[in-house]
Amino acid sequence: MVEPVKTPPVNRDRESGIWRNYLHLIPMVVVAVAFVGLWELVFRLQIRPPYLLPSPSTVARALYDLWISGALPRAIAATLVRLGVGFLISLVLGAILAFLSVHFTTFGKGIQPYILGLQTFPSIAWVPLTLIWFGFSETGLLFVTIVGSLFAVTASFADALRTVPPVYLKAARNMGSDGMDLILRVTVPAALPHLLTAAKVGWSFAWRSLIGAEIIFATVGLGFVLNEGAAYLLLSQVIGVMIVILVIGVVVDRGFFSRTEEWTRRRRGLIPSR
Amino acid sequence: MKGAALKLVMVGKRFKGDTEPTEALRDINLQIGEGEFVTIVGPSGCGKSTLLNIVAGLEEPTTGWVEMDGHRVHGPGADRIVVFQDGAVFPWLDVWGNISFGLRVAGVRRSEREARVDEYIRMVQLENFPHARVHELSGGMKQRVALARALVLRPRVLLMDEPFAALDVQTREEMQSVVQDLWLRSGTTTLFVTHDVREAAVLGGRIVVLSQRPGTVSAVLTNNAPRPRTLENPEVVEQIRRSNEILKAEVQWSNQSKRPL
Numbered sequence: 001m002v003e004p005v006k007t008p009p010v011n012r013d014r015e016s017g018i019w020r021n022y023l024h025l026i027p028m029v030v031v032a033v034a035f036v037g038l039w040e041l042v043f044r045l046q047i048r049p050p051y052l053l054p055s056p057s058t059v060a061r062a063l064y065d066l067w068i069s070g071a072l073p074r075a076i077a078a079t080l081v082r083l084g085v086g087f088l089i090s091l092v093l094g095a096i097l098a099f100l101s102v103h104f105t106t107f108g109k110g111i112q113p114y115i116l117g118l119q120t121f122p123s124i125a126w127v128p129l130t131l132i133w134f135g136f137s138e139t140g141l142l143f144v145t146i147v148g149s150l151f152a153v154t155a156s157f158a159d160a161l162r163t164v165p166p167v168y169l170k171a172a173r174n175m176g177s178d179g180m181d182l183i184l185r186v187t188v189p190a191a192l193p194h195l196l197t198a199a200k201v202g203w204s205f206a207w208r209s210l211i212g213a214e215i216i217f218a219t220v221g222l223g224f225v226l227n228e229g230a231a232y233l234l235l236s237q238v239i240g241v242m243i244v245i246l247v248i249g250v251v252v253d254r255g256f257f258s259r260t261e262e263w264t265r266r267r268r269g270l271i272p273s274r
Numbered sequence: 275m276k277g278a279a280l281k282l283v284m285v286g287k288r289f290k291g292d293t294e295p296t297e298a299l300r301d302i303n304l305q306i307g308e309g310e311f312v313t314i315v316g317p318s319g320c321g322k323s324t325l326l327n328i329v330a331g332l333e334e335p336t337t338g339w340v341e342m343d344g345h346r347v348h349g350p351g352a353d354r355i356v357v358f359q360d361g362a363v364f365p366w367l368d369v370w371g372n373i374s375f376g377l378r379v380a381g382v383r384r385s386e387r388e389a390r391v392d393e394y395i396r397m398v399q400l401e402n403f404p405h406a407r408v409h410e411l412s413g414g415m416k417q418r419v420a421l422a423r424a425l426v427l428r429p430r431v432l433l434m435d436e437p438f439a440a441l442d443v444q445t446r447e448e449m450q451s452v453v454q455d456l457w458l459r460s461g462t463t464t465l466f467v468t469h470d471v472r473e474a475a476v477l478g479g480r481i482v483v484l485s486q487r488p489g490t491v492s493a494v495l496t497n498n499a500p501r502p503r504t505l506e507n508p509e510v511v512e513q514i515r516r517s518n519e520i521l522k523a524e525v526q527w528s529n530q531s532k533r534p535l
Binding site: 165167168170171172173174175176177181185186189190192267268269270 | 330332350351352354355356358360362364365366367375376378379380407408409410423427
């Protein structure tokens, strides 16, 4: 007879308040508080002059002022728009290249070594060429973001596509699916958990490349504000922007990628339900 | 037997091996009548799965050809649906989504699709779990989904490639009776490949015994035991004994002939 199904347990914590959902964040907050405490302590010991090591409160003040003046929101918006556009282009191009190199094995064998080599190529090393080709422009910043992440995206997308069990493709072809239909209905959903991991890898490459390029040649954006702080020896601004960059990284990674990844894996039963 | 629905003519298959080519199948001739249930049994590595893939059009034969209703078969088609050993049930879809997959590909209208999925989900007794995800299903339930997903397309021929080999004995016997019931109700022409002689005898109206590699037809046994059958049925027991004899003789003969001089 038909056996009973193990139904995924519902989240019973829901009724006991939303606080429970944030319990797992406590260790992270403790580390942050301890770090700020240690910083404050070092500051008070006067090991370094305040202009070289500002206090946490000075940094907070600098961030607050930057926010009020509108410089920080503008910088964040400019940087995130570049990141969004650049990363999206890199995802699309990477997906096409990955698909071609998996589907046409000879083509794959031809480009694979270069993709892997360019993946480890430091994105900063693209900057001189970029400046000559595109000047101090938005296009230049986008170009560095794209070339800085494209090869990592391509390599990990290709790996993801290779994880698709051939029997799924066989079964789908047998039921009449082929061409684009097969790709969209079977290959992509079958590889989805790995594709998401690949996108996460790609985004971190894009993020690092963009900030690096912004420090060198942007006139608006987080990298620019960071560099400007250093030029005027405003270390509270430098450290403040560094914290903003860190926070954006954590939020995008934890809040978006890790969450979607986990959700997909849980639906597939790749990790146990909570 | 009514007219032959499926005809295999001198089908042979060679693979280009790493060192030397291997011959998987040689000169297979078979005629399968409309509504017949034929089981193919043979030792592992005799090329029986290859034979099924050729009928499905997922592999091309090196020699010979396959005919459906008098027309030669080229490539896969929804008129010949395979149930694979591990089911190949898609983990990104739920039970309902899996069963309706082929109908969506075929572009069947939504209302008709729903009615048909509804009919077949009941037939395999999974109507209480339409939204269960694949990882929540037991091995037997996965094969029920695979069966419904195949039958809902109303194929001319149902091809089963050792579908229950990975199941425990109890579930396997349960699934055998499910398949037998479905066949008695639908009358779908079925070609069922297995290495299990007992399974071949309990299900097959005819039992095709294949030899060791290269696979050739050693014997075709007619099995008229009344249905629904169980493994205890004396006629089934007799068929198992006869099939086993042929297989043993075949293995001994081929071992002798392969012995170095």
